[in-house]
Amino acid sequence: MATMTFARAINAGLRRAMEADPKVLLMGEDIGSLGGVFRITDGLQKDFGAHRVLDTPLAESGIIGTAVGLAYRGYRPVCEIQFDGFIYPAFDQIVSQVAKLHYRTQGLVKVPLTIRVPFGGGIGSPEHHSESPEAYFTHTSGLRVISVSNPQDAYTMIQQAIACDDPVLYFEPKRRYHDRGDVDESVDPATALSLGSAQVLTEGRDVTLVTYGPLVKTALDVAVAAGDEGVSVEVIDLRSLSPVDYPVVEASVRKTGRLVITHEAGQNGGLGAEIAASITERCFHYLEHAPVRVTGFDIPYPYSKLESHHLPDLDRILDGVDRAMGRANSLSNLPGADD
Amino acid sequence: MLQVLAPSGERLPEPQLDPWLQDLDGADGAAVLAGLYEDMVVIRRIDAEATALQRQGELALWPPLLGQEAAQIGSGRALRQDDFVFSSYRENGVAYCRGVDLSQILRVWRGNASSGWDPFAINMATPQIIIGAQTLHAVGYAMGIQFDGADAAAVAYFGDGATSEGDVNEAMVFAASYQAPAIFFCQNNHWAISEPVSLQSHITLAERAGGFGIPHLRVDGNDVLAVLAATRIALDRARQGGGPSFIEAVTYRMGPHTTADDPTRYRDANELEDWAAKDPIARLERHLEATGVLDDALRQRVADKADEVAAVVRAGVISMPEPEALDVFKHVYAEPNPWLDRQEDHYRRYLDQFDHSGATAGATTEGGRR
Numbered sequence A: 001m002a003t004m005t006f007a008r009a010i011n012a013g014l015r016r017a018m019e020a021d022p023k024v025l026l027m028g029e030d031i032g033s034l035g036g037v038f039r040i041t042d043g044l045q046k047d048f049g050a051h052r053v054l055d056t057p058l059a060e061s062g063i064i065g066t067a068v069g070l071a072y073r074g075y076r077p078v079c080e081i082q083f084d085g086f087i088y089p090a091f092d093q094i095v096s097q098v099a100k101l102h103y104r105t106q107g108l109v110k111v112p113l114t115i116r117v118p119f120g121g122g123i124g125s126p127e128h129h130s131e132s133p134e135a136y137f138t139h140t141s142g143l144r145v146i147s148v149s150n151p152q153d154a155y156t157m158i159q160q161a162i163a164c165d166d167p168v169l170y171f172e173p174k175r176r177y178h179d180r181g182d183v184d185e186s187v188d189p190a191t192a193l194s195l196g197s198a199q200v201l202t203e204g205r206d207v208t209l210v211t212y213g214p215l216v217k218t219a220l221d222v223a224v225a226a227g228d229e230g231v232s233v234e235v236i237d238l239r240s241l242s243p244v245d246y247p248v249v250e251a252s253v254r255k256t257g258r259l260v261i262t263h264e265a266g267q268n269g270g271l272g273a274e275i276a277a278s279i280t281e282r283c284f285h286y287l288e289h290a291p292v293r294v295t296g297f298d299i300p301y302p303y304s305k306l307e308s309h310h311l312p313d314l315d316r317i318l319d320g321v322d323r324a325m326g327r328a329n330s331l332s333n334l335p336g337a338d339d
Numbered sequence B: 001m002l003q004v005l006a007p008s009g010e011r012l013p014e015p016q017l018d019p020w021l022q023d024l025d026g027a028d029g030a031a032v033l034a035g036l037y038e039d040m041v042v043i044r045r046i047d048a049e050a051t052a053l054q055r056q057g058e059l060a061l062w063p064p065l066l067g068q069e070a071a072q073i074g075s076g077r078a079l080r081q082d083d084f085v086f087s088s089y090r091e092n093g094v095a096y097c098r099g100v101d102l103s104q105i106l107r108v109w110r111g112n113a114s115s116g117w118d119p120f121a122i123n124m125a126t127p128q129i130i131i132g133a134q135t136l137h138a139v140g141y142a143m144g145i146q147f148d149g150a151d152a153a154a155v156a157y158f159g160d161g162a163t164s165e166g167d168v169n170e171a172m173v174f175a176a177s178y179q180a181p182a183i184f185f186c187q188n189n190h191w192a193i194s195e196p197v198s199l200q201s202h203i204t205l206a207e208r209a210g211g212f213g214i215p216h217l218r219v220d221g222n223d224v225l226a227v228l229a230a231t232r233i234a235l236d237r238a239r240q241g242g243g244p245s246f247i248e249a250v251t252y253r254m255g256p257h258t259t260a261d262d263p264t265r266y267r268d269a270n271e272l273e274d275w276a277a278k279d280p281i282a283r284l285e286r287h288l289e290a291t292g293v294l295d296d297a298l299r300q301r302v303a304d305k306a307d308e309v310a311a312v313v314r315a316g317v318i319s320m321p322e323p324e325a326l327d328v329f330k331h332v333y334a335e336p337n338p339w340l341d342r343q344e345d346h347y348r349r350y351l352d353q354f355d356h357s358g359a360t361a362g363a364t365t366e367g368g369r370r
C-alpha cells in the first residue's frame, strides 16, 4: 500500500494500462514533455515514447476524431481534454461519432476510447476552466460516464475505463488532484469493484446523501457534522454517472426514506433531477420526503471571487439534509414552503 | 487542372500523370480500360436502379452519384485492399470497388439499418452523414498505419462543401503534423445541396491544402485516367512515407443532391447541359471507340453485366428482412448496461401485452391496445 496524491494515482494507473497493452496510447495537448498542465501524464512520454504519448495540435475535435480512426485500427486511445470548458469543440465527435459508432455498425466497430476531463471548480480559475459538463454526456446513449473521488478509485478506474470496450468519459475532480490517499497498486482492475458500481461510503439510518467526484469529500464531512447534530447520513459515491447504479441508491433510500443529491453542476436538467425522478418512481412508498437537490446555480460558472457561493459546501448540503429531515432550514419560513 | 482524356475522348500528353499510366500502354492496356469502362457503366446503372427503387417507394431516400463515376472509379480502382476508406454518403461507386455486397449499400437507405456493411470485411467505414467528420477518422487510421509500420494508406472522401467544416481543416492539420499516410480526396461536384462551390472558397480547393503544407493535385474529375493517375501518385507518396496528399477531382453532380431535392430551384439548366457534354462515361466511350477497344461485343457484355447487377440490387432490397422491434436496443453498448437492459425489459413486457404480435416492428398498429 502506497500513499499518493490523486494526480499521481491516475498517472500510475495510466502507466500500468500502457504496460499491460501496447495498443493503449495517450493523446492530448501538452501531455508529452510537460506531462499535461496538471502533470497527470508526467514522465510517460519519456518512458513510452512519442508514439505512445502524443502531443497533439490544438484541436479538440481533431483529438477525438483521430482517436476514432485509431480505434478503427485497433488502438485504445486515451484522450486528455485540457479543461472541462474545452470539450465543447469536440462535442460533435463525441456525441455523433464516438457514442454512436457501435450502434450504427450493429456492433462491428468498437470504440474503446477513454476521454479524461479535469472538471469542476474550486481552484480560482478564469472562465471555461471550472465547468461540470457531465449531464451533456449522461444524456447521450452509447457513452459511459464516470467520475472518480479518491486516489484508489482513480488508480483502478482509469485502468477499467481503458479496458472497457465502450467509450468512457472519465471526469477528474481537479480540485482534489493534490489530496492524498492510500493506493493498493496490486489491485486487479478486473476483479475490483466494477466501473458501473456505486459505493456506500458511510452507513446511515436517516438520510441518503448521493454525490460523486469533487463533492464526495464534502459529503463525508457533512455526514460527520450531521452526526454531531443527531442525524445519521448514509453517503453514496455514485462513481458511475451513466449508467447510474440505481439498485444501490434504491436499497439505501428504502432504508432511510430520505434522499439528498448534491453536485456542482447546475440544477436544470442535471443528474440530480434524473436521480430524484428515478428514485421517486422506484421507491415512492418508502419516501418520507420529496428528494432534495443541492446543486450549483443555473448560471455560467462565476468569476472566482464568487465561486464559493455557487459551489455546494458543507453548510448548504447540511441545509439540504435539514430540508429532507423536515427540520428548520433556510426555506422553513417561506410561504408555501415544503415543510 | 490536369487532364489525360479530352471531352472528345482524345488522349492528351500529360507529363505529370503519364508516368503513372504506363500499364495502359502495355499488353493489358485494353483490358484495364475496358474494366474501368465496365465499372463506370455498372455503377451508373446501380445508381439509376436505386433512384427507381426510391421512386417506387422501396427506398426512403437516395443520394445519386450521376456524373461522378470517373472520380469514384478512378480513385477506387487505384486502391489496394489493405488501404482503408472513410467516405460520406455518396461514394457508392467506391464501395462497389471495395467489393461490397451490393444490396447492403441500400440497407441504410431503406431504413432497415444504420449501416450496411462490415467495415473490416471491405476496409471501408460505413458512410458518414456528418459533413467532414470522417476526414479525422481517416487521419487517425492513417496514424495507426504509421505506428504499425505498414505501407497502406487511409483515404478520406468528401465534397466541396465539406472543406468549409472545421473537422476537415483539423484533419489537414493533424495529417500534416504527423505526416500521416492519408489521402484527402475531394470530389468538387460544384454544389453542396443548393450552395455553389464559390460560396465555400474563393480559391481552388486544392490550393487550400497548400496552406497546410499538404501536396495537392487538381484533376479533371470526369477523366477517369487523370483521377487514376493522381490517386496512384498520392498512394505512392503515402506508402513511401511521404505523408498526406490532397486531390481535388473537379466534377459535377448531374442529378439532384438526393431524391428529395429539386435542383431546378437553384441551378441553371445551361450549366447542366455544359457538363453533360463532359460526361465521364461518354468520354471514355469515345476514347475506346477511337482506339478500337469498344466494339459491339464489349458493349453488349457490359450492358448485360449492368443488368445483372441491377437485378441483384433490386432483389436484395425487396427481400431484405425487417428488423425486430427489440433490435432497437441492440449494440448501444459493447458491454452490459443495466439501465438500458431495464428499458428493454419494460418494452418487452409492454409488447407482450399484444397477443403474439410484439416481436416484429410494424406489427403493432398505431393507436389503441388490441
Ligand SMILES: Cc1ncc(C[n+]2csc(CCOP(=O)(O)OP(=O)(O)O)c2C)c(N)n1
Binding pocket: B090, B129, B130, B131, B158, B159, B160, B161, B162, B163, B189, B191, B192, B193, B253, B257
Ligand atoms: C455537419 C452537417 N451539416 C449539415 C448537413 C446537411 N447536409 C447534408 S449534405 C450537405 C451538403 C454537402 O455538400 P458537399 O460537401 O459538397 O458534398 P456533396 O453532397 O456535394 O457530395 C449538407 C449541408 C450535414 N449532413 N452535416
